[in-house]
Structures are given as C-alpha cells and as structure tokens.
Amino acid sequence: MSMFKLTLDKIYDLLGHADNPHLRLSAIHIAGTNGKGSTSAYIDFVLQKANLKTGRLNTPHLCEPRDSIRINGVPITKEDYQKTYDAIKVINSEHNIEASLYELLVATAYRWFDAQRVDVAVVEVGVGGRLDATNVFDSPLLSIITSIGWDHEDLLGNSIEAISREKAGIMKPGCKVVVSPQVEEAALVTLKNCAAEFGCSRLICVAPAERDSQKVDRASLKLLDGTPIEFHVPLLGDHQLSNAATAVTAIDLLRKTEARFFHITDDHIKDGMASTRWPGRLQYVDVSSVVNGGVTEKRLLVDAAHNPQGAKSLRDFVDKLLQDKDVPKVHWIYAATKGKDVQRCLGLLLRDGDTMIANTFSKVEDMSWVNCCETKDIVTRVNELNREVNVTAAENLVDALRQAYDRCGKEGGIVVLSGSIYFVADLFRLLGLDV
Incomplete structure (x- = not known):
C-alpha cells in the first residue's frame, strides 16, 4: 500500500488562508499517464507566441523544485520562489494544516501565478487527477x-478503468474536455462515459497527427472545422504525433469558443509548436566534457521512460535509429525509482546483445519519499529476464558514462540513458544543462 492518503482537504485549507488565488486563475488542466508534460509545453509555447502571459506548473521538477513553476517558459527566480514558498509555509504552520511538500508547491505556484496576473495557467496533474492537489478548479478553460x-496502481487502482476514472476526475460539469489518442480502448470508453456522467459541455477525442513522408519533423492534422494545418514537431518520437495533435486541437477549440483567444492564428500555432522545448525526454545531449577518448561521437540519447508505456515508446524510437546502424545494439545506462514496475520496463527495453550499466540517482530535493532501486536489484531483475544482456553496476554516473562509451567504441551501437526523471536530473546537473 502507498504511504500517501490522497485528499483535497489540506490544499483547499491552505489556499483558503492564502486568499484563494486559484479562483482568479484561468486554467488548462492536464491529466494522463504519459504525454502530460510535452502537451503542456506545446500549449504554453503557442499561447506565448499569441502574446498571452502564461504560468505553467509541471511536476516532478527536473533539477530543483522551482523549475516546476514557470512564467512565459522561464522558471521562477530563487528569490521569488523562496519568498512565496515561505509565505505559504507560514500559513501552513499558523493554521496547523500539515500540508505535504507537494501541496505546499502547488499552493506556491497558484499564489505566484495570481500575483503575476497570468492570462492562462497551464497545470499538469501530479498523480491521478480526482484527488490530486492541483484539482481545485471548478470551471477550467479546458x-x-x-x-x-x-x-501508480497503489494509488489509482488495479485496472485501466479505475485509473481512467481517477484521471477523469479533473473533468468538470459544463466544461470542455479534450482526450488524446488512447492506447487502451478501455481508457477511451471510460473517459467518454465519465464526460457524459459529469455533464461536460463538449468532448473532443483527438486523432494523431500524420507525419509528412518527406519531412519527418513535420506533421499535419485537420482542425475542428475540417481545414488542414501543417506544423513542425521538434520533440522526438512517434508518440509526439498524439501529444502535438492534442495540443493543437486544444488551442483550436479555445480560439473557436473563447473570446479572449479569438486572435490566435495558424501562424501562432505553427511558431509555438516549432519553438517548444521539453528537456530530458528523447533528447540528445553532448557528453564530451565527461567522456574522453573512445568513440568520436559523444552524443547521448536521454529519455525519462519511467513506466511501461514510456519504455515501449523509447524502445520503438531506438529500434528505428538502429535500422541505420551496422551494429544494432544499445548500451543502456539505467537507474530507477523504487515502486515502479522496473521488471516490466526492463523487459520492454532490453534485447539480446544489449548491455546495461545499473546506476543510482542522488536524493531528490523536497521529495524525501522518493528512493532509487539499488544497483544489485536492477542487475538481478535483468538476469531474471534470461536474455543475452551483459549487465554490470557503476559506482557513479561519470563512471557509468565512461564505461558505456568504452563499450560503444569497442562494440559499436548507441548509448542511451534512461529509467527515472531524477536520474536524468543528475545528468543535467553534471553537464550544467539548462532546463
């Protein structure tokens, strides 16, 4: 069983004593298992191109808690974060609310968005939806x-239907809902039923965008009125055709139904989509500052594929890359969070001939409940797959990178770092990369 008991009582109490900043926010609220972050980023960048002031909340953070909270794509400054967070902590203490660190973060974000008078708050759910601390909007824009x-089966239920009902908890009576393409048919059926049950005013079920056969980084879809739009998809992976289509459809629905968005043009959509960044997900980074000698190309593919669906998407992407390689093998650098379905993820990632270097990640700031799997446990789980995979453990991330590129130089193939967003964060800190 989970150590958490999800409830909205404390976040409402906290926000109430903070003058209810959420009541003054126009929110786009996003739940789901995969694709929440990139969909929120696409929407955020498009709205910015349309000269709207945006706030965005994404959790978990990548390198430090404040990078969860952004205005016009830029993380809140350390000073503003600390000042706002401390004010929320005082409220929490004075009123004996005993809010969690996550609830304190959400309240901090909403208070900052309100203080900055954002036009739109783009909010990603943390876990589930119905009882997630972000779910305090009675009438979201979308x-x-x-x-x-x-x-998160321990929190959300042991069936796709149960998980879907928890995610659907962000749907509100009289409000519009956009649903991404679903891998699980049971999820789509459940979401449709929930939208009807909750009295949502409109439900749009999105079809994936179609990739241009001549230009793989371009895609197209039909807007709600049937007219086509073509746009650049800067984020890698076929699953981005669904996330991008969801974002474009959401913006199109807003500009056709809400007066304050009537000014958004196709060019705003195209420019915003083309400029979107979402660090740590199917991203190439240069590790030459850490890895000396060995192979000439020091590009590392990084992806925080922390659940089975993400692992499958990553493996599908890697398989396409390997079609052009003389040696179709992957040298994995891997660390995982305790409580995740690591065995299933490894089963989806690994093929005969691959190698894996098990690693750990550092303690996560303000998330004391997050712990990494021990390297010996990862090695054991790989061996239990009974595949021809050479698996070892590394003392630290630098050691893992050097081992992987040494293998790559001798055996060919590609190097991929994956398993946990917190492991990716360690890499970003090591390389001094912007988030």
Whole structure:
C-alpha cells in the first residue's frame, strides 16, 4: 500500500488562508499517464507566441523544485520562489494544516501565478487527477486527458478503468474536455462515459497527427472545422504525433469558443509548436566534457521512460535509429525509482546483445519519499529476464558514462540513458544543462 492518503482537504485549507488565488486563475488542466508534460509545453509555447502571459506548473521538477513553476517558459527566480514558498509555509504552520511538500508547491505556484496576473495557467496533474492537489478548479478553460496506461496502481487502482476514472476526475460539469489518442480502448470508453456522467459541455477525442513522408519533423492534422494545418514537431518520437495533435486541437477549440483567444492564428500555432522545448525526454545531449577518448561521437540519447508505456515508446524510437546502424545494439545506462514496475520496463527495453550499466540517482530535493532501486536489484531483475544482456553496476554516473562509451567504441551501437526523471536530473546537473 502507498504511504500517501490522497485528499483535497489540506490544499483547499491552505489556499483558503492564502486568499484563494486559484479562483482568479484561468486554467488548462492536464491529466494522463504519459504525454502530460510535452502537451503542456506545446500549449504554453503557442499561447506565448499569441502574446498571452502564461504560468505553467509541471511536476516532478527536473533539477530543483522551482523549475516546476514557470512564467512565459522561464522558471521562477530563487528569490521569488523562496519568498512565496515561505509565505505559504507560514500559513501552513499558523493554521496547523500539515500540508505535504507537494501541496505546499502547488499552493506556491497558484499564489505566484495570481500575483503575476497570468492570462492562462497551464497545470499538469501530479498523480491521478480526482484527488490530486492541483484539482481545485471548478470551471477550467479546458480539461485535457493524455494517454493513459499503467502507473501508480497503489494509488489509482488495479485496472485501466479505475485509473481512467481517477484521471477523469479533473473533468468538470459544463466544461470542455479534450482526450488524446488512447492506447487502451478501455481508457477511451471510460473517459467518454465519465464526460457524459459529469455533464461536460463538449468532448473532443483527438486523432494523431500524420507525419509528412518527406519531412519527418513535420506533421499535419485537420482542425475542428475540417481545414488542414501543417506544423513542425521538434520533440522526438512517434508518440509526439498524439501529444502535438492534442495540443493543437486544444488551442483550436479555445480560439473557436473563447473570446479572449479569438486572435490566435495558424501562424501562432505553427511558431509555438516549432519553438517548444521539453528537456530530458528523447533528447540528445553532448557528453564530451565527461567522456574522453573512445568513440568520436559523444552524443547521448536521454529519455525519462519511467513506466511501461514510456519504455515501449523509447524502445520503438531506438529500434528505428538502429535500422541505420551496422551494429544494432544499445548500451543502456539505467537507474530507477523504487515502486515502479522496473521488471516490466526492463523487459520492454532490453534485447539480446544489449548491455546495461545499473546506476543510482542522488536524493531528490523536497521529495524525501522518493528512493532509487539499488544497483544489485536492477542487475538481478535483468538476469531474471534470461536474455543475452551483459549487465554490470557503476559506482557513479561519470563512471557509468565512461564505461558505456568504452563499450560503444569497442562494440559499436548507441548509448542511451534512461529509467527515472531524477536520474536524468543528475545528468543535467553534471553537464550544467539548462532546463
């Protein structure tokens, strides 16, 4: 069983004593298992191109808690974060609310968005939806449900239907809902039933965008009125065709139904989509500052594939890359969070001939409940797959990178770092990369 008991009582208490900042926010609220973050980023960048001031909340953070909270794509400054967070902590203490660190973060974000008078708050759900601390909007601009799969079963339920109902908890009576393409048919059926049950005013079920056969980084879809739009998809992976389509459809629905968005043009959509960044997900980074000698190319593919659906998407992407390689093998650098379905993820990632270097990640700031799997446990789980995979453990991330590129130089193939967003964060800190 989980150590958490999900409830909205404390977040409402906290926000109430903070003058209810959420009541003054126009929110786009996004739940789902995979694709929440990139969908929120696409929407955020498009709205910015349309000269709207945006706030965005994404959890978990990548490198430090404040990078969860952004205005016009830029993380809140350390000073503003600490000042706002401390004010929320005082409220929590004075009124004996005993809010969790996550609830304190959400309240900090909403208070900052309100203080900055953002035009739109783009808010990603942390876990589930119905009882997630972000779920305090009675009438959001849009509720968006991205792809649903297996994750957090201890909190959300042991069936796709149960998980889907929890995600659908962000749907509100009289409000519009956009649903991404679903891998699980049971998820789509459940979401449709929930939208009808909750009295949502409109439900849009999105079809994936279609990739241009001549230009793989371009895609197209039909807008709600049937007219086509073509746009650049800067984020890698076929699953981005669904996330991008969801974002474009959401913006199109807003500009056709809400007066304050009437000014958004196709060019705003195209420019915003083309400029979107979402660090740590199917991203190439240069590790030459750490890895000396060995192979000439020091590009590392990084992806925080922390659940089975993410692992499958990553493996599908890697398989396409390997079609052009003389040696179709992957040298994995891997660390995982305790409580995740690591065995299933490894089964989806690994092929005969691959190698894996098990690693750990550092303690996560303000998330004391997050712990990493021990390397010996990862090695054991790989061996239990009974595949021809050379698996070892590394003392630290630098050691793992050097081992992997040494193998790559001798055996060919590619190097991929994956398993946990917190492991990716360690890499970003090591390389001094911006988030």
